[in-house]
Amino acid sequence: MKQILEEAAKEYWDKWLEENPNANHTRIVSLGFAFIAGAKWQSKQAIELLSSVLENWLHGGDVDYIIAEFEEKLNNV
Numbered sequence: 001m002k003q004i005l006e007e008a009a010k011e012y013w014d015k016w017l018e019e020n021p022n023a024n025h026t027r028i029v030s031l032g033f034a035f036i037a038g039a040k041w042q043s044k045q046a047i048e049l050l051s052s053v054l055e056n057w058l059h060g061g062d063v064d065y066i067i068a069e070f071e072e073k074l075n076n077v
Contacts, residue, residue: 009036049073 013032017023053070057063 008039046074 009032012035016031017028020028049070053066053073057066
C-alpha cells in the first residue's frame with residue numbers, strides 16, 4: 001500500500017509542477033505533505049470499514065449483505 005501511495009503522490013506532484021513552474025517552493029512542499037496525509041487518512045478509513053464488515057462475516061452474516069454493507073460504508077466516507 002505504501003508503494004502505491006508514494007507512486008500516486010509522485011505522479012500528482014510531477015504533473016502539478018509541470019502546470020505550475022513558478023510556484024513558491026514552500027507551497028509545493030505543503031501540497032505534497034497534504035496529499036500524503038489525505039491518502040493515509042483515506043486508507044485508514046477503508047481498513048477500519050473493512051474490519052468492521054469482516055467482523056460481521058465471522059459471526060455468520062450473509063455474504064451478499066456484507067459486501068453491500070461494505071460498499072455503502074465505503075461510499076459514505
